[in-house]
Amino acid sequence: MSQQGYVAAPPYSQAQPGMGGYQGGFGAGPAQPLYGHYGGQPQAFTAPPTGMMKSPVSSAAGMPPPPVSSQYNPNIQQNGAHPQRYPAPPAASSAYGQPPQSPYNSMPPAQQLTNQMSSMNLGNYAPGPMQSPPPPTSSVVQQPFQTGPPPTMGQQQMPPGPQTPLMHPQLSPPQLSPTSMAMGGPPMTGPPMTGPPMAGMGRPFPGSPPPGPGGFQQSGPGAAGPLGYQQQAGPFGGPMAGPQPGMPGGFPGAPGGLAGPPQKKLDADSIPSITQVIEEDQRIQGGKVYSTNIRGQVPPLVTTDFSVQDQGNASPRFMRCTTNTLPCTADLAKQCQVPLATIIKPFASLPKDETPLYLVNHGETGPIRCNRCKAYMCPYMQFIDGGRRYQCGFCSCVNEVPVFYFQHLDHMGRRVDFYERPELSLGSYEFAATLEYCKNNKPSNPPAYIFMIDVSYNNIKSGLVKLICEELKTLLENLPREEGAESSAIKVGFVTYNKVLHFYNVKSALAQPQMMVVSDTAEMFVPLLDGFLVNYEESRAVIFNLLDQIPDMFADTNESETVFAPVIQAGVEAFKAAECSGKLFIFQSSIPTAEAPGKLKNRDDKKLVNTEKEKTLFQPQKGVYEQLSKDCVAQGCCVDLFLFPSQYVDLATMGDVPSHTGGSIYKYNNFQVETDGEHFLRDLRKDVQKSIGFDAIMRVRTSTGFRATDFFGAIHMNNTTDVEMAAVDCDKAVTVELKHDDTLSEETGALIQCALLYTTIGGQRRLRIHNASLKCSSQLMELYKSCETDSLINFFAKSAYRAILNQPLKNVREILVNQTAHMLACYRKNCASPSAASQLILPSSMKVLPVYINSLMKSAPMVGSTELSTDERAHLRLSVMAMGVEDTQLLLYPRLTPLHNMDVSSEALPAPVRCSGEGLTDSGMFLLDNGHSMFLWLGQASPPDLIQSIFNVPSLGHLQGHMCALPELDNPLSKKVRSIIDSLLEKRPNSMKLQIVKQRDKPEMFFRQFLVEDKGLHGGASYMDFLTYVHKEIRQLLT
């Protein structure tokens, strides 16, 4: 790979150019090396005007970092007692900070290593007799794949052999000639679905690079773009290893048919399978209680059903990490290029059997915090001096214990009230905030919800306005309320609009609602204060009256133009006047073309796809909306946008404010009440009832040696440390990248504390604290062992989706491939036992990473296809930015569940199968869901009795095309299928519209594009081809 100028750590590089220098022979000088994320802005906004700085609110959760001296001196000793900041408690009594106490981990290191080595060679993952094959006799023979061994007994938390050799070259004889292999992935059933290769490339997979300094620069006919693409791409996360030239093809699709070495067909069933990994974890950890008492332990997968017992670290429902063992040094991090990040979902929903967070109230004193770094009292504070002082686990500062908080220590040095205080014994809890944590030092008001309905022609004609008004009558009865409160404290208000805005006075004393029109949309103001935001229960009669009247009032409208930015502005002004935070529910059908601030025009241009300017399709229009986002965040105004477009609406711009205010964007193309009404209402109900916090500001603190450097989410950043969110609900997650400042200590580990200051739905100001402790190691093996692929893919998806705002798609795809190959090659080089280069050896924790990376590269935003709608791509991009680990996992690997052969009497759900067309059978019925779309696929030979049972028609031919719900039939199969669908709809954050597709019917292609192991419909490789390609890259890196 030196040929390609791959520069990382000494073992790989021939030339070892320095960070800035570049001496490789690529035929071109260096472009500006990019560090971090492609040189893109780490935040969405530039530095704020000083006037924008948030007041005392910011200072609460967002205090300045500790003095530099302490950041860089891990051994600073305030008490002169111990060399380490936070001595680990004695093993016998330790709840935290101790390494895992499994037999495995208590072995002496040498023994451990031996065991790992021997387990590596078990090779018993694959079916068949081959346990440990002899090394291939020729380097050109087959490419046996190695994949995971089953977890060893008794070592549930951490598979012993972090690598998973599966060696069975003999088990998968070549099935296709090299030439056939070059044709692409597995055969597809149905109509030709192979699709074009990625536009802009001659062929999907560049073959082996031609010899010479040109590297991949001329990969063959059709390689578009300038020869020798110069732009350099840095890896996602992790320090920049050095310049990496791109492959012109950019998107591997199939093994090189022109220049590549002969490749043998791999056995599709033997390559690592996500469904198998999921099943395995469910089998081992499903139904069990996961205790969070061990530092750095790897939690069960997000797909596994398990309960959590908080024993000093936050539940994985709140925080997950890309790796639970940080490398001790920046050099190690650079060497492996494994991104270091934590994904925080501060309001994650907890199952009923888990305890909601405790609220700690210290009265007027407020929460106890370290004087220097302002970290909040937590299990990582070490009490000393008979309990009179405590040493901060984050910055080592020794603080006095306030008199009211004093408590004696027991013989173990632990406070005797340890178990009585959540902040001493739990990973997650809340503090009641004092006035100094409130805006202007005044108690905060309960939030308000404003429903803003576009009453232009389209929405009236489709029946949407009537539907919304009807639904609101029941929805408002179910507004969220504070725990234990009799009624909701949330105030409500109503606006309708087209080119002008109509405000309604719904004061309880009125007999009839009153309308006030504001037609000057350039200077938006709220024409009434009293009577606009009201208590629903008090004003119920007037509100019902209004909701009955609205559809009729505009029944004869001809107005088709709308405004948009003034609508949001009106909401912000209303909250300002009422001194509250809250949420706007905006129901809009079209692009705002009326003369007003924020007017938009159609700028969709498919000609830009696959050009340097493609990124502009994702970029929002600057100006009005940028300022509006800032205004919204400053006021705690979250915007939820429900779009009902029949054509392009410039979603990238319209979604800009929602995506910076913790809001959600929903889209219903060509909305019809009959087919989409219920789907939309499910979303609306879920959205209104979600648990949520308002006017939030989050700060992530770390122990010395590393820190949070970058943040991804539906957030706004005014500075480099304070994550501001107008609101944050139970489905929103912030992905936080971590980087080294200094060396981390294996002894003390690494600590993270996330503090979220927010206003509850009842108007209380609180701090929600989540703590996590990670292990640190100078052994790369330890790091690879504790990686979480699901978290890694969340980070990669968000960083790639942000990168495409500033970089050509093909660069971003290249980085994904390069970094994947690099991470796996580094493992092979440093952690795996010696074996033939032709064997693909993957770390157990990452064995399915290539499937996800390949799926990510084929996702709509990343694939340059003119067949995809620009709004659709922008929508998915924005949605993913706010997703947690579960949601990105499901999105990138949809569940494909066979329903035709299940046991209808069983409670259990049928097991999903690999997400590939290969498993579909002509007489089968399969359900596919990815959290956004849901399909019921029917094989063309589906038995009539099955069709009768589900649809109440005699055969497939009688099935109507546009059915969006299954009829309620009284037979076991129908009941079972409907209950499976209902439980999925219940479980997922968003509603999904059920689409029924028949094998070989035209709409089947919409379904096929979600079969992510197959070759992409709009370009992109099959999983098999991608893995082959990655393997080749790895081999090049190792030579």
Ligand SMILES: [Zn+2]
């Ligand atoms: Zn501190």
